Amino acid sequence: VANVMWGGRFSQSPSALMEAINASIDFDKRMAFQDIEGSIAHCMMLIASDIISKEDGESILNGLYQIRKEIEDGEFIFKKSLEDIHMNIEGRLREIIGDAAGRLHTARSRNDQVALDIRLWIRDAHDRTAEQITKLIKALLDKAEKNTDTVMPGFTHLQSAQPVTFGHHLMAYVEMFGRDLTRVRDSRTRLNESPLGACALAGTSFPISRHMTALALGFDGPTRNSLDSVADRDALLEFMSLASICAMHLSRLAEEITLWMTPQFNFIKLPDRWTTGSSIMPQKRNPDAAELVRGKTGRVIGSLVSLLTTMKGLPLTYSKDMQEDKERVFDAADTIEIVLAAMTGMIEDIQPVPERMAAAAGAGFATATDLADWLVRELNIPFRDAHHITGHLVAEAEKQGCDLSDLPLEVMQKADSRITDAVYGVLTVAASVHSRTSFGGTSPKRVAEQVAYWREKI
Numbered sequence: 001v002a003n004v005m006w007g008g009r010f011s012q013s014p015s016a017l018m019e020a021i022n023a024s025i026d027f028d029k030r031m032a033f034q035d036i037e038g039s040i041a042h043c044m045m046l047i048a049s050d051i052i053s054k055e056d057g058e059s060i061l062n063g064l065y066q067i068r069k070e071i072e073d074g075e076f077i078f079k080k081s082l083e084d085i086h087m088n089i090e091g092r093l094r095e096i097i098g099d100a101a102g103r104l105h106t107a108r109s110r111n112d113q114v115a116l117d118i119r120l121w122i123r124d125a126h127d128r129t130a131e132q133i134t135k136l137i138k139a140l141l142d143k144a145e146k147n148t149d150t151v152m153p154g155f156t157h158l159q160s161a162q163p164v165t166f167g168h169h170l171m172a173y174v175e176m177f178g179r180d181l182t183r184v185r186d187s188r189t190r191l192n193e194s195p196l197g198a199c200a201l202a203g204t205s206f207p208i209s210r211h212m213t214a215l216a217l218g219f220d221g222p223t224r225n226s227l228d229s230v231a232d233r234d235a236l237l238e239f240m241s242l243a244s245i246c247a248m249h250l251s252r253l254a255e256e257i258t259l260w261m262t263p264q265f266n267f268i269k270l271p272d273r274w275t276t277g278s279s280i281m282p283q284k285r286n287p288d289a290a291e292l293v294r295g296k297t298g299r300v301i302g303s304l305v306s307l308l309t310t311m312k313g314l315p316l317t318y319s320k321d322m323q324e325d326k327e328r329v330f331d332a333a334d335t336i337e338i339v340l341a342a343m344t345g346m347i348e349d350i351q352p353v354p355e356r357m358a359a360a361a362g363a364g365f366a367t368a369t370d371l372a373d374w375l376v377r378e379l380n381i382p383f384r385d386a387h388h389i390t391g392h393l394v395a396e397a398e399k400q401g402c403d404l405s406d407l408p409l410e411v412m413q414k415a416d417s418r419i420t421d422a423v424y425g426v427l428t429v430a431a432s433v434h435s436r437t438s439f440g441g442t443s444p445k446r447v448a449e450q451v452a453y454w455r456e457k458i
Ligand code: ARG
Pocket: 024, 028, 084, 110, 111, 114, 318, 320, 322, 323
């Protein structure tokens, strides 16, 4: 027979190239357990619905259990000639139990089978990702909590803007990963419907129960439209979208770690185990893990764009193009898994260098806004004028090569005669940070509130 599965219509075997372009077993074997779970649920439903006999059904089930064991034990032989995981498992079932194996595929097609398998797989990936993001958030909370008073420069345009705290900065990432977590949960809710029973595309004339298989596989219910069920890959696209956004957040943090670790910044220390040396320059300690978190983000985004491009021109319902979904999704899932783990480890191990951060926080006239605010508050000067006066004083300090707080009172009073020496009280970075008490602001008390909020929520 040209092909054991559909040999009836075929007189020739596929050419070697046909087999090479067609075979997906090298990667879709990663859905082996999902495929078996789906087949077990399907088979039990076929028995319960009197579509196959109890006897055949039980021999199918026992065969499937044996195959699952063979795969677990690494004894299963995956064959390229059998194309994909579905055919490989059915082929092996036939070897074990004989002709009854042919009854398993009653009221089912590989189209709903593959849609089911990949959905089960991606559902697990959602759960793993949620767990990992939660761990990362906890690591950030621990670090932030210890650093609500650690003053560092806040930047806009990568120029010193206003002093903030390291804790506050880390809590900004908690907000990002917190949103990522809600995206994972949202997406999981949407994907949790079973496509099994859509069959090739139109449903089936057999009296199946799609609700029964959906329930058995932990779904909220069956999908409603059989055409959409076999044509849809939204769950994969959503996963890769949320993973792309999450990876983008990780990449920004990785970029900051890379920057903070330079001898020029020296804001943080990262233990050797997250770095590598140079084969030529003995002094080097390179932040490779952070760089790779940043670099691998491109893979995740690339995978999303790749599948979007594959899907965008496909007419309903299933087309073989869709087989291209798996490698992208597996790669995106593997990548987000390793970058989340690496980032969590780095965050746990990062040690801030408070002296360096504080020194840098004061540089670049970072308390200029505090001076302007003081003029508004104490002297009732309109903010625009206060901005002007302060700008003048910054220029003066720059000229003298000193800090704002080093300017003598006479110089200050030349800019506005009403200035008193009370102004020096607002020019320190610590005072600046403590004064930012608005909701969400950088004052230690406010940051502690943010930590408490997330501890409660997570
Ligand atoms: N290996 C295929 C895939 O991954 C399974 C579905 C094949 N269905 C078909 N009608 N050829 O998409």
